[in-house]
Amino acid sequence: MYMDLPSTLGFCRQLKIFSERKGFWRGNVPALLMYMPYTAIQFTVLHKLKTFASGSSRTEDHLHLSPYLSYVSGALAGCAATIGSYPFDLLRTILASQGEPKVYPNMRSAFVDIIKTRGFQGLYSGLSPTLVEIIPYAGLQFGSYDSFKRSMMTWNRYRYSHLNLGSEDDSVSSFQLFLCGFAAGTFSKAACHPLDVVKKRFQIEGLKRHPRYGARIESSTYKGMYHALKEIVAKEGFGGLYKGLFPSLVKSAPAGAVTFVAYEYISDWLESILM
Structure with missing residues (x-):
């Protein structure tokens, strides 16, 4: 999970050999169960906040909001979506991180074990650092998207006016x-x-897994986010904070692009039939 490019390619080869290609989809079911409510909550809250701030429910009017309001709206929408779908995010991470032999054969067994060993609050292990992460992440994602879109619209106006189109x-x-x-x-x-x-x-603290997939992180290894950051830098260097960046970008960048395109077209379609 925390890999650079060479180790990522090596890990993919191991998955192919040991899991007969099934390892690539480990944790896929809870991931889908997470993304459906997460996306629905996020864009619903975002639209409501932008409608309140702009005084209009039309998507085109939302682009006139300041970048600051776009950032704040995105951050709040991300927080709401994270809280609403977090248990599925936790289960996804645990199932994807356990390696072989499996500790949990399916999502249900992982869910039951977490409830037994950690209690209901165990389903929200790591929520605090997740919220700390999602505020700048969702804010930057939606704020920068609106900025990029405005820039693209400006470029289109310039292109049409100067090329006599x-x-x-x-x-x-x-x-x-x-x-x-x-x-x-x-x-x-x-x-x-x-x-x-x-x-x-934080999510995989105490998880039993084969040494091939990395050393086990014992429970209560980190006392808080600041302590975790210090420990990672001290033991792994600053590069430790960016382990897994490449596969993370490979997943999140195109997924975000497709999500935004789908949202734009669905919003336009709904506005056309409701207004």
């Missing part, structure tokens, strides 16, 4: 929306990755 048109194409979402996802993930590393360390 007819009347000015600042509408953004699907590909341009994809680029804006891709850039926003890359920027926000790269900036906040150290906090994501800390979050996952």
